[in-house]
Amino acid sequence: MRIFLSCFLLLLAAPVFSQENTITQDTLVLKVDSLYREDQFYFAITYNTLTDKPAGLSQSKFSSGFSGGFLRDMPINKKRTIAVASGIGFTYMNHNQNLAISSTAETPFYALIDQETKYKKNKFSMLSIDVPIEFRWRTSTYESHKFWRIYTGIKFSYLLYDKSIFDSNAGKVEVTGNKDFNKFQYGAYVSSGYNTINLYLYYGLNPLFQSAKVNGESINMKSLNFGIIFYIL
Template sequence: MSLLQNQFREKLFFSFLLLLSFFGVFAQEEIQTKPELQEIKVDSLYREDQFYFGFTYNTLQQKPVGLSQQKFSIGISGGFLRDMPINKNRTKAFATGLGVSYNNYNENLGISGTAQDATYAILGSQNNFDKNKFTQLLIDVPLEFRWRTSTFQSYKFWRIYGGMKFSYLAYSKSVLNNDDGKTVITNNKDFNKFLYGLYLSAGYNTLNVYAYYGLNPIFKSAQIDGDKIKMNSLNVGLIFYIL
């Protein structure tokens, strides 16, 4: 009887060890499987949604005769872009979003009068002025195609992004400070309310070069001696993308 009890205990002990080994192997397989599942999940869902911040040097194109830019004209922009990959490797995508831009232009186009009835003249050497500029605050909606060498494991990659940007003029201001005094005009009706243009950015990791070319004029109805002002903008600088 004692011998049978000892054999039963030994069988029970070895059965218990075998059961523990089974659970140990199962747990190990589960631990090895989870990262693979997680890797597949991350790979299938990752996007390059990004905040962006840009700094540009602003120039005017198709200027009237005699118009020149004075000092340094700058632009500052920022916003958010939503990434929409279109291929399995996620190296190609479309993106759109919402942003804001501030553009400053220092030049010798004198704007006087009022927001409803402004007059324009080229300020020559005979005109003494301390300051002459106009500024714009724009709400931007970019729509771009993206090519990049990104992977879900690395945020450092080469990129070329390009597309079209549509802008709504939310606020404008011109300042002329000369011998006749200071003239400030806000929300001049002659400015184009809707602007659009092509842009391109390219670079590696966070730092990228950027260029924007306006396809329609900054002014809608401004004239100098009966000739329409057809100026558009070319802005060149740097843009930073932050995940």
């Protein structure tokens, strides 16, 4: 009789434990889903071009750029497929072209290199700290990191370091800390694709130079960069 009573009580308790386990699992799923974010590290490789160039200025060779950083994801809808994000990063750009920068950083001089002048290298490079602010749409869920995305926004940059090199038969001229470069720069960008690798496009909204002139014409060049961006959780 005692054995029979113990078995009966065990059968009564089993559904209770099963129900508690189901509730716990459902609660866990809801909790994970409600906390899901797409916080991401990013790394981009770009080809850099210039727009609004002064007459006679042309680009040569391959002008590359690299950027990377971290973005904090903040979903704004219940499905967490729409979000805004912001973070911090760094960008390095270099431009190979025929605008020679000489003299000193305080009194720079600009001249277009003519076709008869032979030179080994002529470029300027820039290192900036970035604060991107973007709007995000994606098809992701907390269960899968493979999804379609369109991210677009504005990137604010502050110039940390610049360097110009003109290496010709007459010698090598390097200029750093050029006062004519815009310290504060900003531009619009968009990235789109599937999973880790995405296409990337950036367009500068203000000129790289703030007061430089060549042949009496203001240098109002802006950056136009496109390439590939990688997102890593």
